[in-house]
Amino acid sequence: MHKDLSPRDRDMATLDWQGAAGVLTAGGAWDAHGAGPLARRLTIAFPEARPWRLDTAGISRMDTAGALLLLHVIERLEDAGGTVDISALPQRHRELLELVRRPGPLQPPAAAKPLTPLARLGEVTLAILRHFYAILTFTGEVARHAAPLLLRPWQVRWASVINEIHAAGVLAIPIVALLSFLIGVVIAYQAGATLDRFGANIFLADMVGIVTLREMAPMITAIVIAGRTGSSYAARIGTMRVTQEVDALRALALPPIEMLVIPRILALIIALPLLTVLANAAGLFGGLLVSHEMFGLDLSVAFDRLEQMKNTHLWVGLIKAPVFAAVIALIGCHEGMKVRGSAAEVGQATTSSVVQAIFWVIVLDAIFSIVFRELDL
Structure with a gap:
């Protein structure tokens, strides 16, 4: 089985799969510009749950936007009950997929630790000294121009x-x-x-x-x-x-x-x-x-x-x-x-x-x- 999900243009991202061989082939430019049309047209229906092997040798360039779209395709395949083998991917492509797959901090940042009275006094003192220094600097600059x-x-x-x-x-x-x-x-x-x-x-x-x-x-x-x-x-x-x-x-x-x-x-x-x-x-x-x-x-x-x-x-x-x-x-x-x-x-x-x-x-x-x-x- 062979389906073409994208225009065959070297400046655009393409995605083909061969059901008999279980190969998913990505080619073209998987970047913010090239992956846009594919992302808008991408509708994948999988007839069966089976192992797939991802081939990205035909990708001319990829950035985080393209890697995010490719990760979305992988997740769709896995949600359908299949598996995806990415072991044959080039090192740079695997690193990009790991980068976009890495979750952000799920916990809210810890509340700032309240300052002790002594630390608060020091902070206020430094602020006052910085303010006095700024005023003195400004006064000196005025005097330099006024003299x-x-x-x-x-x-x-x-x-x-x-x-x-x-x-x-x-x-x-x-x-x-x-x-x-x-x-x-x-x-x-x-x-x-x-x-x-x-x-x-x-x-x-x-x-x-x-x-x-x-x-x-x-x-x-x-x-x-x-x-x-x-x-x-x-x-x-x-x-x-x-x-x-x-x-x-x-x-x-x-x-x-x-x-x-x-x-x-x-x-x-x-x-x-x-x-x-x-x-x-x-x-x-x-x-x-x-x-x-x-x-x-x-x-x-x-x-x-x-x-x-x-x-x-x-x-x-x-x-x-x-x-x-x-x-x-x-x-x-x-x-x-x-x-x-x-x-x-x-x-x-x-x-x-x-x-x-x-x-x-x-x-x-x-x-x-x-x-x-x-x-x-």
Whole structure:
């Protein structure tokens, strides 16, 4: 008996069997291309269960796709009650059949062994150290690109700086002024409720002035900018990373640090002190308004008390602002540049930039307080 199950084409797989001799002959190209037509047309009906001998000497080439189809034919023969002798197959064909016959892991992978508290602590410590190293590396790269611009300021992209000042400074005026006004109101109300018991309302002006100028105005402004502008830096640069705009800048021999990072840092260093001055004015206005309306503090007396205060309180607050600005901009840009290729990473970078910036603003404010206390400022 002789049946041809495939077109006789040297580029296609063929499969013939001779029932009388019990020989199953495979020929042609048993690869992903040649075995496709045979796989679609293959319908084998065996008249009897008997031993078969497989002959693959006529196969010109075979890959795992062809070996999988040949293994399927063997299994069909064995399911019909016959046996298949593959001892005469070339070594390379037997190895391919063994490869596709080898079962994968039937058991699910074992659950990861939970880390011990000490191992978990070590893992967290290494992650923190890697993060600090990445920030230091990024800061060094920014400094390397910024140093030559200090000697050649005309090469700074001032148009980008001005645009960023408008976005980070001018557009932030309403929210900074409103929050600073409310903070001044809260400070005056809380302090006045205590000082009023002792008839010391006159010191409300000193309280509002010192707390607002030294601490609350620069810190609240920095926190607002960290949430508003630092997050936008991370999101915008991260989106540019996803859309490969940063890679396009590198392909055009334009350093992304000079194009994207340095203008934002300069803009925030300029804008944040100006916003701090605005916050000082709004906070003092809110505090003195409450002191006058609720606790009867005469405004002329309040202004006299403020004039007698040392200018040190104002300058202490303004010295903090550029440092806060540099840290916020560096963290936002660094998180944006860390994004690799997904929208989820952009969201994570935005969240991380806000959390880190607020954390470091508070830490730096505490450090400034200690240093200025030691310097008696």
